[in-house]
Amino acid sequence: MCVWFPNWPLRRPDAPPDNPCQVVGADGVVTAANDLAFAGGVRVGMPRRRAETLCPSVVTLPADPGAEAAAFEMVARAVETVAPGVEIAEPGLLFLNVSGAVRYYGGEEPLVVRVGQAVGEVASGARLGLADGPFAARMAAAEGAAIVTDTDGFVAGLDISTLGVPEIVGTFRWLGVTTLGDLAALPREAVASRFGQPGLEVYRLARGEDREVSPQPVPQDMEAEERFDPPLQNLEQAAFAARSLAHRLLEVAAPGIPHLVVVEATSAAGEVRSRTWRSADPFTEGEMAERIRWQLRAWVEGGGIPGGMARLRLVPGDRSDSGRQMCFGEDVAAAAESRRALARAQALVGPDAVLQAVPQGGREPGERVRWYRWGEPAPLPIHDPKALWPGRLPDPAPALLPPPRRVEVEWDGECPVRMRLGSRWEKVHNWAGPWRRTGRWWDGEQHADRYQIVTGAGAFLCELHDGDCYLVGIYD
Amino acid sequence: MLERVRAVGRVTAPFVAPGRVLGLVGSPGLGLTRLGLALLADPAHGATVAFVDVRGWLSPLSAWEAGIPPKHLIVVRCPGRDIWGQVTAALLEGLSAVYAEVPAGVDGSVLRRLGALARARRAVLILRPLNGRLPSGLAHLKLVAERVHWEGADSGHGRIVRRLLTLRAAGKGVGGIEWLYEVEDEGTDVVRVVSELAAAEAGRAAG
Numbered sequence: 001m002c003v004w005f006p007n008w009p010l011r012r013p014d015a016p017p018d019n020p021c022q023v024v025g026a027d028g029v030v031t032a033a034n035d036l037a038f039a040g041g042v043r044v045g046m047p048r049r050r051a052e053t054l055c056p057s058v059v060t061l062p063a064d065p066g067a068e069a070a071a072f073e074m075v076a077r078a079v080e081t082v083a084p085g086v087e088i089a090e091p092g093l094l095f096l097n098v099s100g101a102v103r104y105y106g107g108e109e110p111l112v113v114r115v116g117q118a119v120g121e122v123a124s125g126a127r128l129g130l131a132d133g134p135f136a137a138r139m140a141a142a143e144g145a146a147i148v149t150d151t152d153g154f155v156a157g158l159d160i161s162t163l164g165v166p167e168i169v170g171t172f173r174w175l176g177v178t179t180l181g182d183l184a185a186l187p188r189e190a191v192a193s194r195f196g197q198p199g200l201e202v203y204r205l206a207r208g209e210d211r212e213v214s215p216q217p218v219p220q221d222m223e224a225e226e227r228f229d230p231p232l233q234n235l236e237q238a239a240f241a242a243r244s245l246a247h248r249l250l251e252v253a254a255p256g257i258p259h260l261v262v263v264e265a266t267s268a269a270g271e272v273r274s275r276t277w278r279s280a281d282p283f284t285e286g287e288m289a290e291r292i293r294w295q296l297r298a299w300v301e302g303g304g305i306p307g308g309m310a311r312l313r314l315v316p317g318d319r320s321d322s323g324r325q326m327c328f329g330e331d332v333a334a335a336a337e338s339r340r341a342l343a344r345a346q347a348l349v350g351p352d353a354v355l356q357a358v359p360q361g362g363r364e365p366g367e368r369v370r371w372y373r374w375g376e377p378a379p380l381p382i383h384d385p386k387a388l389w390p391g392r393l394p395d396p397a398p399a400l401l402p403p404p405r406r407v408e409v410e411w412d413g414e415c416p417v418r419m420r421l422g423s424r425w426e427k428v429h430n431w432a433g434p435w436r437r438t439g440r441w442w443d444g445e446q447h448a449d450r451y452q453i454v455t456g457a458g459a460f461l462c463e464l465h466d467g468d469c470y471l472v473g474i475y476d
Numbered sequence: 477m478l479e480r481v482r483a484v485g486r487v488t489a490p491f492v493a494p495g496r497v498l499g500l501v502g503s504p505g506l507g508l509t510r511l512g513l514a515l516l517a518d519p520a521h522g523a524t525v526a527f528v529d530v531r532g533w534l535s536p537l538s539a540w541e542a543g544i545p546p547k548h549l550i551v552v553r554c555p556g557r558d559i560w561g562q563v564t565a566a567l568l569e570g571l572s573a574v575y576a577e578v579p580a581g582v583d584g585s586v587l588r589r590l591g592a593l594a595r596a597r598r599a600v601l602i603l604r605p606l607n608g609r610l611p612s613g614l615a616h617l618k619l620v621a622e623r624v625h626w627e628g629a630d631s632g633h634g635r636i637v638r639r640l641l642t643l644r645a646a647g648k649g650v651g652g653i654e655w656l657y658e659v660e661d662e663g664t665d666v667v668r669v670v671s672e673l674a675a676a677e678a679g680r681a682a683g
Contacts, residue, residue: 338524341570345526345552348563353553357536358546365535374550394635396661397537399509415631432629432636452636454626458505459636473535475626475636476509 002137008092069294156181231308242292260317268307398473502621517543519573617649
């Protein structure tokens with residue numbers, strides 16, 4: 001379930017209600033704009049200069065995410081009175097895991113009503129959305145569809161612009177893909193081939209694959225904790241401690257990086273407060289420290305921490321890789337670097353030249369490999385790799401499989417004696433075979449005999465058919 | 477004299493290290509591709525490794541036999557020498573190990589820049605020049621295939637089973653003295669250095 005307040009950053013006392021107004025973040029991008037500014041052409045995500053050019057009368061306020069988070073804490077507390085499991089994504093946006101609460105309140109509708117009432121008591125203008133998965137719930141809140149019973153159908157009907165990736169969305173529109181349903185109906189290979197990794201990420205959202213998670217348990221000792229004696233009274237001191245604690249958490253969680261972090265503070269009086277923060281992408285140290293600071297400020301401004309903060313503890317809610325659930329052996333940072341490097345290589349040589357392969361069954365070395373483009377999911381083998389495959393060439397496999405090329409081989413009866421490699425003849429030191437391939441004789445395919453031929457220049461796999469010998473593999 | 481001086485579980489230890497360039501020189505059929513793949517096997521157990529395939533001939537079967545997990549092997553087919561340097565550099569920027577076949581005609585300065593990049597990124601770079609030549613001083617260690625001896629095939633019987641590859645090592649990695657290594661490959665993911673045959677006479681004479 002999602003609780004979303006549009007333009008939460010504008011809920012501040014210095015925002016003029018009768019003038020166009022926008023809030024601009026530290027990066028110079030508009031994070032919120034009121035209706036008057038919107039009517040003047042200002043949009044969230046727009047650079048400040050462009051917004052001011054379009055709407056010269058707009059009042060620009062600098063963003064203060066700490067104050068926004070502190071103000072949002074009362075909403076989180078109100079939701080918590082109805083159900084536990086609140087996860088704040090950003091000031092003005094929180095998610096609630098409702099799997100247990102739905103059963104407790106006897107259905108989705110009573111739960112949504114309860115949450116709406118609880119939130120309405122502390123702030124007006126909330127939009128609620130309930131659907132399977134965070135993306136669908138957020139979209140449901142944005143569209144004003146409080147309860148979505150058919151998540152697949154709802155997501156399929158969403159406009160392609162809801163993906164929020166303008167550079168890809170423009171191309172999709174040009175191709176006639178206007179809804180997420182249109183996108184989900186495309187073959188995955190086609191999306192991967194045309195749009196690469198960014199395209200696959202939005203494709204996952206369109207197909208609802210972000211909902212298919214297989215959570216991994218977080219080890220109990222995976223946490224970072226700091227005890228303060230005497231207890232910290234100053235918010236700045238606590239913020240300083242937050243940074244080092246975030247660093248330590250990332251170290252203990254390595255090679256994974258959490259995208260859910262539980263911030264827990266214990267007061268000198270023994271009172272424990274806890275809040276979960278969520279990020280679509282894995283947290284960086286700076287982002288995590290920032291959220292801890294915001295949370296501490298929210299607690300301090302919301303009544304303080306009695307007697308000061310005696311303990312600060314961070315626990316990862318999970319570990320992820322760009323929102324994808326990952327196993328604990330994976331190194332997220334290295335994986336992200338690898339992906340960037342391979343995406344660059346793919347841009348240079350084309351998607352069909354950056355390949356991976358999976359083993360499959362077959363008699364020939366080439367048949368036993370199923371290639372696929374990097375970035376696409378690994379395909380299932382066409383031929384059963386566990387089948388016997390009589391007539392299969394024995395291991396080891398030749399390392400190189402050049403296109404079949406006719407070579408001259410001198411035979412003494414049925415034994416190869418000399419082999420011509422380039423301009424010189426090499427004596428055959430030894431040989432093994434033949435392994436006969438009968439082929440699909442009913443389709444007119446002819447049989448062939450395969451030989452392993454060892455010369456002073458190396459070992460080769462040769463194929464003999466119609467009296468001619470072909471070099472088909474090099475044991476390099 | 478073949479003296480069993482040292483046996484290691486994997487072939488990686490004496491030959492490759494992060495930030496080092498290894499050159500593999502020898503004609504096709506001597507087993508250098510398989511050796512290079514075996515050298516990639518260790519880095520591939522924790523991360524993705526890439527094989528820059530200039531000719532498009534690589535069979536991943538031999539890579540899997542050498543111990544590289546299929547999901548960690550990326551094959552980048554790059555027939556054009558004009559973008560070969562850019563592609564290899566892009567891979568070195570993000571991967572821990574890259575095996576690159578070097579097409580004929582690539583400028584030595586490109587190779588030196590790639591070497592510098594591998595050192596800066598602490599990546600393993602294995603270069604296999606298809607024309608058999610590497611600029612001097614580029615590789616930390618250069619392994620030249622001297623000869624190969626195959627066992628198992630016997631006048632039509634048996635099959636190729638085991639290979640003993642004799643390598644002449646030169647470069648800074650062996651302290652400027654030429655060494656002979658014999659590498660044993662039984663077709664599994666364990667490739668062993670079974671001996672350091674001898675320090676080159678030149679080195680002894682100098683010492």
